[in-house]
Amino acid sequence: MRASPLLAVLLMLSPLIGAAVVWLPRWPRRRRPHPAQVGRFQDLATIMTSLVSLGLTAIIAGTYQENLQFRLSIVHFHLDALSIYFVLLVNVIALAASFSAAPSVARRTAMGGRDAAPFYCLFNLFHFTMVLVPMVENLVVLWIAIELTTVTSTFLVASERRREALEAAWKYIIITSTGIIFALLGTLFLASAIPPGSQAFTSMNWPDLQRVAGDLDPDLVRLSFLFVLVGYGTKAGFAPMHTWLPDGHGEAPYPVSAMLSGVLLKSALYAILRFYTITNKALGDGGLFASRLLLGSGLLSLVVATPFILKRNPFKRVLAYHSLEHMGIIAFGIGIGGPVALFGALLHALNHGVTKSLMFLAYGSVQENYRPSRRLEDDYEGVLRVMPWTGVVLAVGGLALVGSPPFNIFFSEFLILWGAVSRAVDQPTLVLIAAIALFLLSVTVIFGGLVRHLSRILMGNAPDRFQPETLRQVTPLLALLLLVVVFGLMVPTFGPLDLRDLLDKSVTAVCGGVTCP
Amino acid sequence: MATSTTPPPQQLAVLLSNLMVIAALAISASSTLKQMIRLYQAQAWMLTLVVLLTAFGQAEPRYAVAFLALVPASMALSIRQLLGRASLAELPAQAPTVAGGRPSRFAATRASLREAPRHAELIWLQHGSSRLPGSVSAGIDMLLIATAVLVAYRLVGSVQGAAMGMEATPSLAASIALLLQGLFTMSNKRDIVAQVIGLLVMEHGLFLAAVRVAPPALATLFVVSLFCYVLVTLTILLWILPALHRASRSIQLSKHSQLRG
Numbered sequence: 001m002r003a004s005p006l007l008a009v010l011l012m013l014s015p016l017i018g019a020a021v022v023w024l025p026r027w028p029r030r031r032r033p034h035p036a037q038v039g040r041f042q043d044l045a046t047i048m049t050s051l052v053s054l055g056l057t058a059i060i061a062g063t064y065q066e067n068l069q070f071r072l073s074i075v076h077f078h079l080d081a082l083s084i085y086f087v088l089l090v091n092v093i094a095l096a097a098s099f100s101a102a103p104s105v106a107r108r109t110a111m112g113g114r115d116a117a118p119f120y121c122l123f124n125l126f127h128f129t130m131v132l133v134p135m136v137e138n139l140v141v142l143w144i145a146i147e148l149t150t151v152t153s154t155f156l157v158a159s160e161r162r163r164e165a166l167e168a169a170w171k172y173i174i175i176t177s178t179g180i181i182f183a184l185l186g187t188l189f190l191a192s193a194i195p196p197g198s199q200a201f202t203s204m205n206w207p208d209l210q211r212v213a214g215d216l217d218p219d220l221v222r223l224s225f226l227f228v229l230v231g232y233g234t235k236a237g238f239a240p241m242h243t244w245l246p247d248g249h250g251e252a253p254y255p256v257s258a259m260l261s262g263v264l265l266k267s268a269l270y271a272i273l274r275f276y277t278i279t280n281k282a283l284g285d286g287g288l289f290a291s292r293l294l295l296g297s298g299l300l301s302l303v304v305a306t307p308f309i310l311k312r313n314p315f316k317r318v319l320a321y322h323s324l325e326h327m328g329i330i331a332f333g334i335g336i337g338g339p340v341a342l343f344g345a346l347l348h349a350l351n352h353g354v355t356k357s358l359m360f361l362a363y364g365s366v367q368e369n370y371r372p373s374r375r376l377e378d379d380y381e382g383v384l385r386v387m388p389w390t391g392v393v394l395a396v397g398g399l400a401l402v403g404s405p406p407f408n409i410f411f412s413e414f415l416i417l418w419g420a421v422s423r424a425v426d427q428p429t430l431v432l433i434a435a436i437a438l439f440l441l442s443v444t445v446i447f448g449g450l451v452r453h454l455s456r457i458l459m460g461n462a463p464d465r466f467q468p469e470t471l472r473q474v475t476p477l478l479a480l481l482l483l484v485v486v487f488g489l490m491v492p493t494f495g496p497l498d499l500r501d502l503l504d505k506s507v508t509a510v511c512g513g514v515t516c517p
Numbered sequence: 518m519a520t521s522t523t524p525p526p527q528q529l530a531v532l533l534s535n536l537m538v539i540a541a542l543a544i545s546a547s548s549t550l551k552q553m554i555r556l557y558q559a560q561a562w563m564l565t566l567v568v569l570l571t572a573f574g575q576a577e578p579r580y581a582v583a584f585l586a587l588v589p590a591s592m593a594l595s596i597r598q599l600l601g602r603a604s605l606a607e608l609p610a611q612a613p614t615v616a617g618g619r620p621s622r623f624a625a626t627r628a629s630l631r632e633a634p635r636h637a638e639l640i641w642l643q644h645g646s647s648r649l650p651g652s653v654s655a656g657i658d659m660l661l662i663a664t665a666v667l668v669a670y671r672l673v674g675s676v677q678g679a680a681m682g683m684e685a686t687p688s689l690a691a692s693i694a695l696l697l698q699g700l701f702t703m704s705n706k707r708d709i710v711a712q713v714i715g716l717l718v719m720e721h722g723l724f725l726a727a728v729r730v731a732p733p734a735l736a737t738l739f740v741v742s743l744f745c746y747v748l749v750t751l752t753i754l755l756w757i758l759p760a761l762h763r764a765s766r767s768i769q770l771s772k773h774s775q776l777r778g
Contacts, residue, residue, distance in 0.1 A: 140738040144745045151748055154757065163764040170709070170757050177749050178703065178716060181696065181723050184742060188726055191735050192685075204735060223672060 003060040005070035008079060011056035011087070012131055015094075018049030019124035022117050042120045043102040049124055050098040053131065054091040061088050062496030064505075067207075069137070078137035078207060081505030086134035086270045088502075089350050092483075093262035093357045094127045097255040099476035100361045103368055104253045119159055126152040126259060133267040137205045139187050142271055143180070146235060149264060150176050157252040157260075168244075168251035175244040176235050183231025183271070186224045190278070193220035206274045210512055213281035225279040225290055228272065229297065235268035237327050238297045239304035246308070249320035254364025257316060258357035261323045266349050269330060273510055276334065281512045287337050295335030299435055301328030302442040309449040315380070318453050319359050322401055325446055326352040326409075332439060333416035339516040341419025342507045348412035351487055355409055358397045358480040365390050365473045366457070373463030382462030387469045391458055393477045398454040400484045402447040408487035413443065526574025533563045533570070534691035534725060541698040541718050542658050545705065550645035551638070553714050554600055561593035564721050571728050581737040582728055588747060589724060592717070599751075601633030603758035604640045604710050604768060644708040644768060654705055658698055665694035688729030695722030708768045709761065713753055720746060 001007070022045050025038040032038075060068070061084045068079040079087070101123060105116045129148040136142050150173060158169035191204055193216040209216075234241035249257045276294070280287040305325035309318055326348065333345025366383055369390075384391035400407035420439070424432045486492050491500040507516060523531075540560040547553045565586050572583035647654050669690035699719030703712045723746070727739035762768055 138738070140735070140742050144742050147742075147745050147749060151752055154752060158757065158760065161760070161764075163761075166757065166761045166764050170753075170761050173749065173753055173757060174703075174712065174716065177746075177753075178700065178719065181719050181746075184723060184739075184746075185692075185696070185726055188731050188739065191732055192730060194732065196732070204738060219672060 001059050002063040003065070003068060005068055005077075007056050007060055008068050008070065008077065008135065009072065011053055011060065011091075012077075012128070012135060014053040014056065015049050015124045015128040015131060018045055019121045019128065021045045021049075022120040022124065026115075026117060039102070039105070039116055042116055043105075046098045046101060046120050046124060047095070050091065050095040050127065053127070054088075054095050057084070057088050057091045058494065058497055060084060061502055062494075062498075064502070075141055076137040076205060077135045078205070079135055080509050081502055082270070082273065082509040083134040085346065085350075085502055085506045086266065087131055089266055089353050090127070090130045090134075090263045092350075093259060093353050094130075096357055096361060096476045096480050097258045097262070098123070098127075100258070100364060100473070101255045103473065104255050104364065119156070122152055122155050122159070123255070123259075126156060126256075130259075130263050130267050134270050137207065139190070139204050139206055139209070139274065140184075142206075142274070143184050143187055146183070146232070146267060146271060147180055149267060150180065150235070153256070153260060153264060156256040157248050159253060159256070160251075162251070165251040168247040172244040172248040175241065179231050179234025179241055181231070182227045182234075186227030186229075186231055186275070189220050189224035189227060190216075190275070193217040193224060193282070206278065209278050210281055213278050213512075214284070216278075216282040218283055221279055221282040222289060225275055226293070228275045229293055232268040232271045232275075233297060235265070236272065237265050237268075237301075237324055238331060239301040239324060239328070242301065242304070242324050245324060246313075246317045246320040249323065249360075250314060250317040254316075254360050254367065257319075257364070258360040261320065261360060262353035262357035265323060265327055266353060269327070269349060273334070277510055277512045286517055291335045291337050293335075294331045295435060298328045298331030298333075298335055299438055301325065301331065302439065306442050306445050306449070309446050310452075312453075315363055315453060315457060316360070318450070319356065319363070322359075322446075322450070323352075323356060325442070326356070329413060329416065329439075329443075332435075333419065334510075336416065336420045336423055337516065338419050338423060339507055339511075340422065341416050342510055342516060343503055344412045344415025344417075344419055346503055346506055346510070347487075347491065348409070348416065351408040351412045351484075354480055354483045354487070355397055355400050355407075358393065358477060358484060359401060361480070362390050362393045362397060362477050365469060365477070366394070368473075369467040369469060370463060372465040372467060380457055381460030382458075384458045385462040386466050389474045390469050390477065393474075393481050395454060395458055396481060397484065398450055400488070402450045403443055404447070406485075406488045408484050411488050524574060526570045530567045530570040530574065530729070531687045533567045534688050534729070537563050537567075537721060537725070538662060538691050538694045538698070541695055541702075541721075542655070542662070544714060544718060545647075545658050545698055545702045546651055546655055548646055548651075549643075550600075550604070550641035550708070550710055550714075553645055553711060554597060554641065557714055557717060558593045558596055560718070560721060561589045561596065564589040564724055565593065567725065568728050579733060579736060581740055582733075585724070585728060585736075585740045585743065588743060589721070592747075592750075596717075597634040598630045599754045600641075600710060600713070601635075601637040602630055603713065603754045604637040604762070605633055606759065606762040606766065640768065641710075645711050646707055647705045648707060649705055654701075657701060657705075661697040661701060662694045665692075665697055666690045668693055685730050688725060692722045692726035692730060695719065695725060698722075709758060710768050713750075713758065716753075717750065720750065 022042045025033055025041055064084055070077050105119050129145055129152055132145040136145055154169050154173045157172055158166050195215050198212050198215055237245040249260055252260060276290050279290045283289055301324050305321045308321040330345045330348050333341045333348060366380060369387060370380055400409050403409045403413045420436050424436060537560050540556050544553050544556045568586040572579045669686050696719050699715045702718060703715030706712055724743060727743055731739050
């Protein structure tokens with residue numbers, strides 16, 4: 001089977017079909033099956049949806065030779081290496097999260113006597129909207145897709161209906177909606193930068209805009225990128241617009257937190273990357289303007305995250321601040337530019353997604369299984385004794401998250417640092433050297449912060465009453481852990497899918513289809 | 518600046534855009550939600566007229582743009598009901614049953630929405646105050662407007678050969694001013710309903726920019742995106758705000774600070 005528009009359509013429609021299928025048990029109103037059977041059906045449908053979606057993505061990524069273009073009704077789609085890479089990222093995390101959705105939903109529905117169909121439906125819709133983002137060709141449609149991720153995920157954040165969850169959902173939607181207004185205005189400025197009569201004038205498709213970038217008005221392009229960075233940066237969780245992030249990630253059900261942190265932030269990053277390419281080509285300044293903004297934004301995020309990670313906070317909030325840190329590292333890598341740092345930044349997006357979802361899912365299992373102990377979340381201790389598998393996963397995942405060798409995040413952070421140092425050697429400037437020093441300092445301090453939090457949770461007094469961990473809980477964690485370890489040693493090849501080649505092509509796509517300077 | 522060569526409908530549209538900025542200034546200075554809602558309605562009607570003047574005030578009518586007028590017009594018509602619903606923790610009692618039967622869920626919700634503004638009236642009079650004193654708020658608002666005008670003129674002055682021409686300057690200035698004023702209203706007000714009105718003012722800025730500044734060829738695209746934005750607004754007004762109100766029994770922001778960002 002080869003990459004084709006049909007496969008891409010199926011891949012996109014798969015979560016949408018899943019969203020519809022979970023309602024099926026409601027249909028024969030007279031002979032409704034037992035709630036447990038309904039739950040199993042919805043769970044299986046969601047997992048199958050994610051599995052099919054990931055399988056199709058792997059086929060497309062493995063057999064990708066040239067860009068895929070197709071249209072459904074009036075919407076045009078365009079998949080290049082960068083799009084495929086982000087679709088792959090979405091689907092890997094979605095599959096792991098869908099495995100963990102059932103335990104989380106079971107408790108929620110048992111508590112409130114509610115139907116699980118809306119949760120599963122929204123989960124699949126959220127998955128669909130995030131697959132849509134990297135596939136669309138038009139920058140305005142891209143904005144719409146990102147807006148749809150907000151609508152679906154808001155309901156998911158609030159799905160436990162607790163006061164804190166509702167407050168988190170409120171902050172999330174109000175802050176990201178405000179930000180996203182700036183992103184649309186940035187898109188509009190880019191549209192205004194196109195000279196009348198140009199090929200891209202009526203389309204706003206990113207390939208057309210990249211092609212005519214040299215004709216765009218530079219002042220409007222600069223303003224456009226500034227607005228887009230503020231707008232999509234709010235959604236990507238860059239400081240200082242990040243305040244929704246710890247609340248949203250901290251209060252959402254844990255499979256949703258994994259999706260939010262693992263992929264939603266990256267969807268916004270994808271949008272920024274598309275504008276970054278156009279801006280660099282339009283300004284012809286070797287990426288100076290956009291890179292400086294991203295470098296500053298990345299460093300600010302890193303610095304802002306550091307004290308919050310050191311402070312004693314509920315662990316899910318600590319993990320959320322780590323997302324701020326890692327988005328900062330990715331922005332730093334893109335800001336440094338060049339093939340090595342860009343490769344590192346894109347790889348870091350995947351590594352962070354995998355590791356962070358691993359941590360959210362592992363800690364979510366702890367939350368679930370410690371519930372009978374009636375301990376407050378601040379007093380969760382002794383995980384290694386009562387949940388050994390999950391405890392080991394948390395320990396290794398935590399070490400990976402803070403960039404300890406030989407794990408995946410160390411590898412991508414090292415590549416980013418290598419790129420930065422090479423640039424500093426070639427063009428030594430005080431600002432760049434100071435930026436590298438600040439980067440190293442923050443990463444080192446953060447290392448100590450998380451180790452302190454983890455040692456508290458893993459060691460100490462185990463509770464008397466708890467639920468033992470199940471195979472169902474441990475399976476997705478071990479699968480993700482395997483990725484964390486393997487990606488620390490190499491960028492692997494899975495059958496026909498050569499991830500390194502895909503990443504190389506993605507870096508070329510970010511550089512506008514040419515070899516990065 | 519509307520020059521003498523600008524057709525009268527376009528001059529009127531520019532005038533209305535400026536009036537929208539003044540309405541935003543008044544919204545920011547209002548001390549009750551009731552005043553804010555009335556001013557917002559007036560602003561939404563002005564925007565409807567601006568959209569229609571832009572669509573039909575030219576040699577060739579732009580029907581896609583005219584279609585966009587539906588959004589501010591329907592917001593002007595329904596904002597009292599929507600904000601009434603958002604201000605109440607519970608919906609008012611259902612309408613009496615029709616001919617002894619139970620009304621459908623849709624009919625009951627519609628009837629409750631119709632009743633909501635009357636029930637929310639007292640809440641609207643009690644809320645809407647600002648954190649900063651009136652004179653300081655007005656000063657900041659004026660500063661924001663001046664900034665918007667400067668940015669717009671600086672921007673349009675430097676643009677050469679792009680789709681945006683000099684005639685876009687006043688509308689661009691008004692759009693940026695509305696965005697900044699909306700943002701300021703959101704941060705300056707003490708309750709969540711007033712914050713939503715700030716967001717709606719920002720949305721007006723975006724509408725104005727899409728209609729008056731975006732290249733005409735791309736108007737349809739932006740129209741679709743703005744329709745999608747309404748989805749977010751409705752999610753906030755019809756679901757998040759009532760649920761949050763039910764959970765905390767208040768619309769005061771100070772009562773929604775369990776989380777610290």
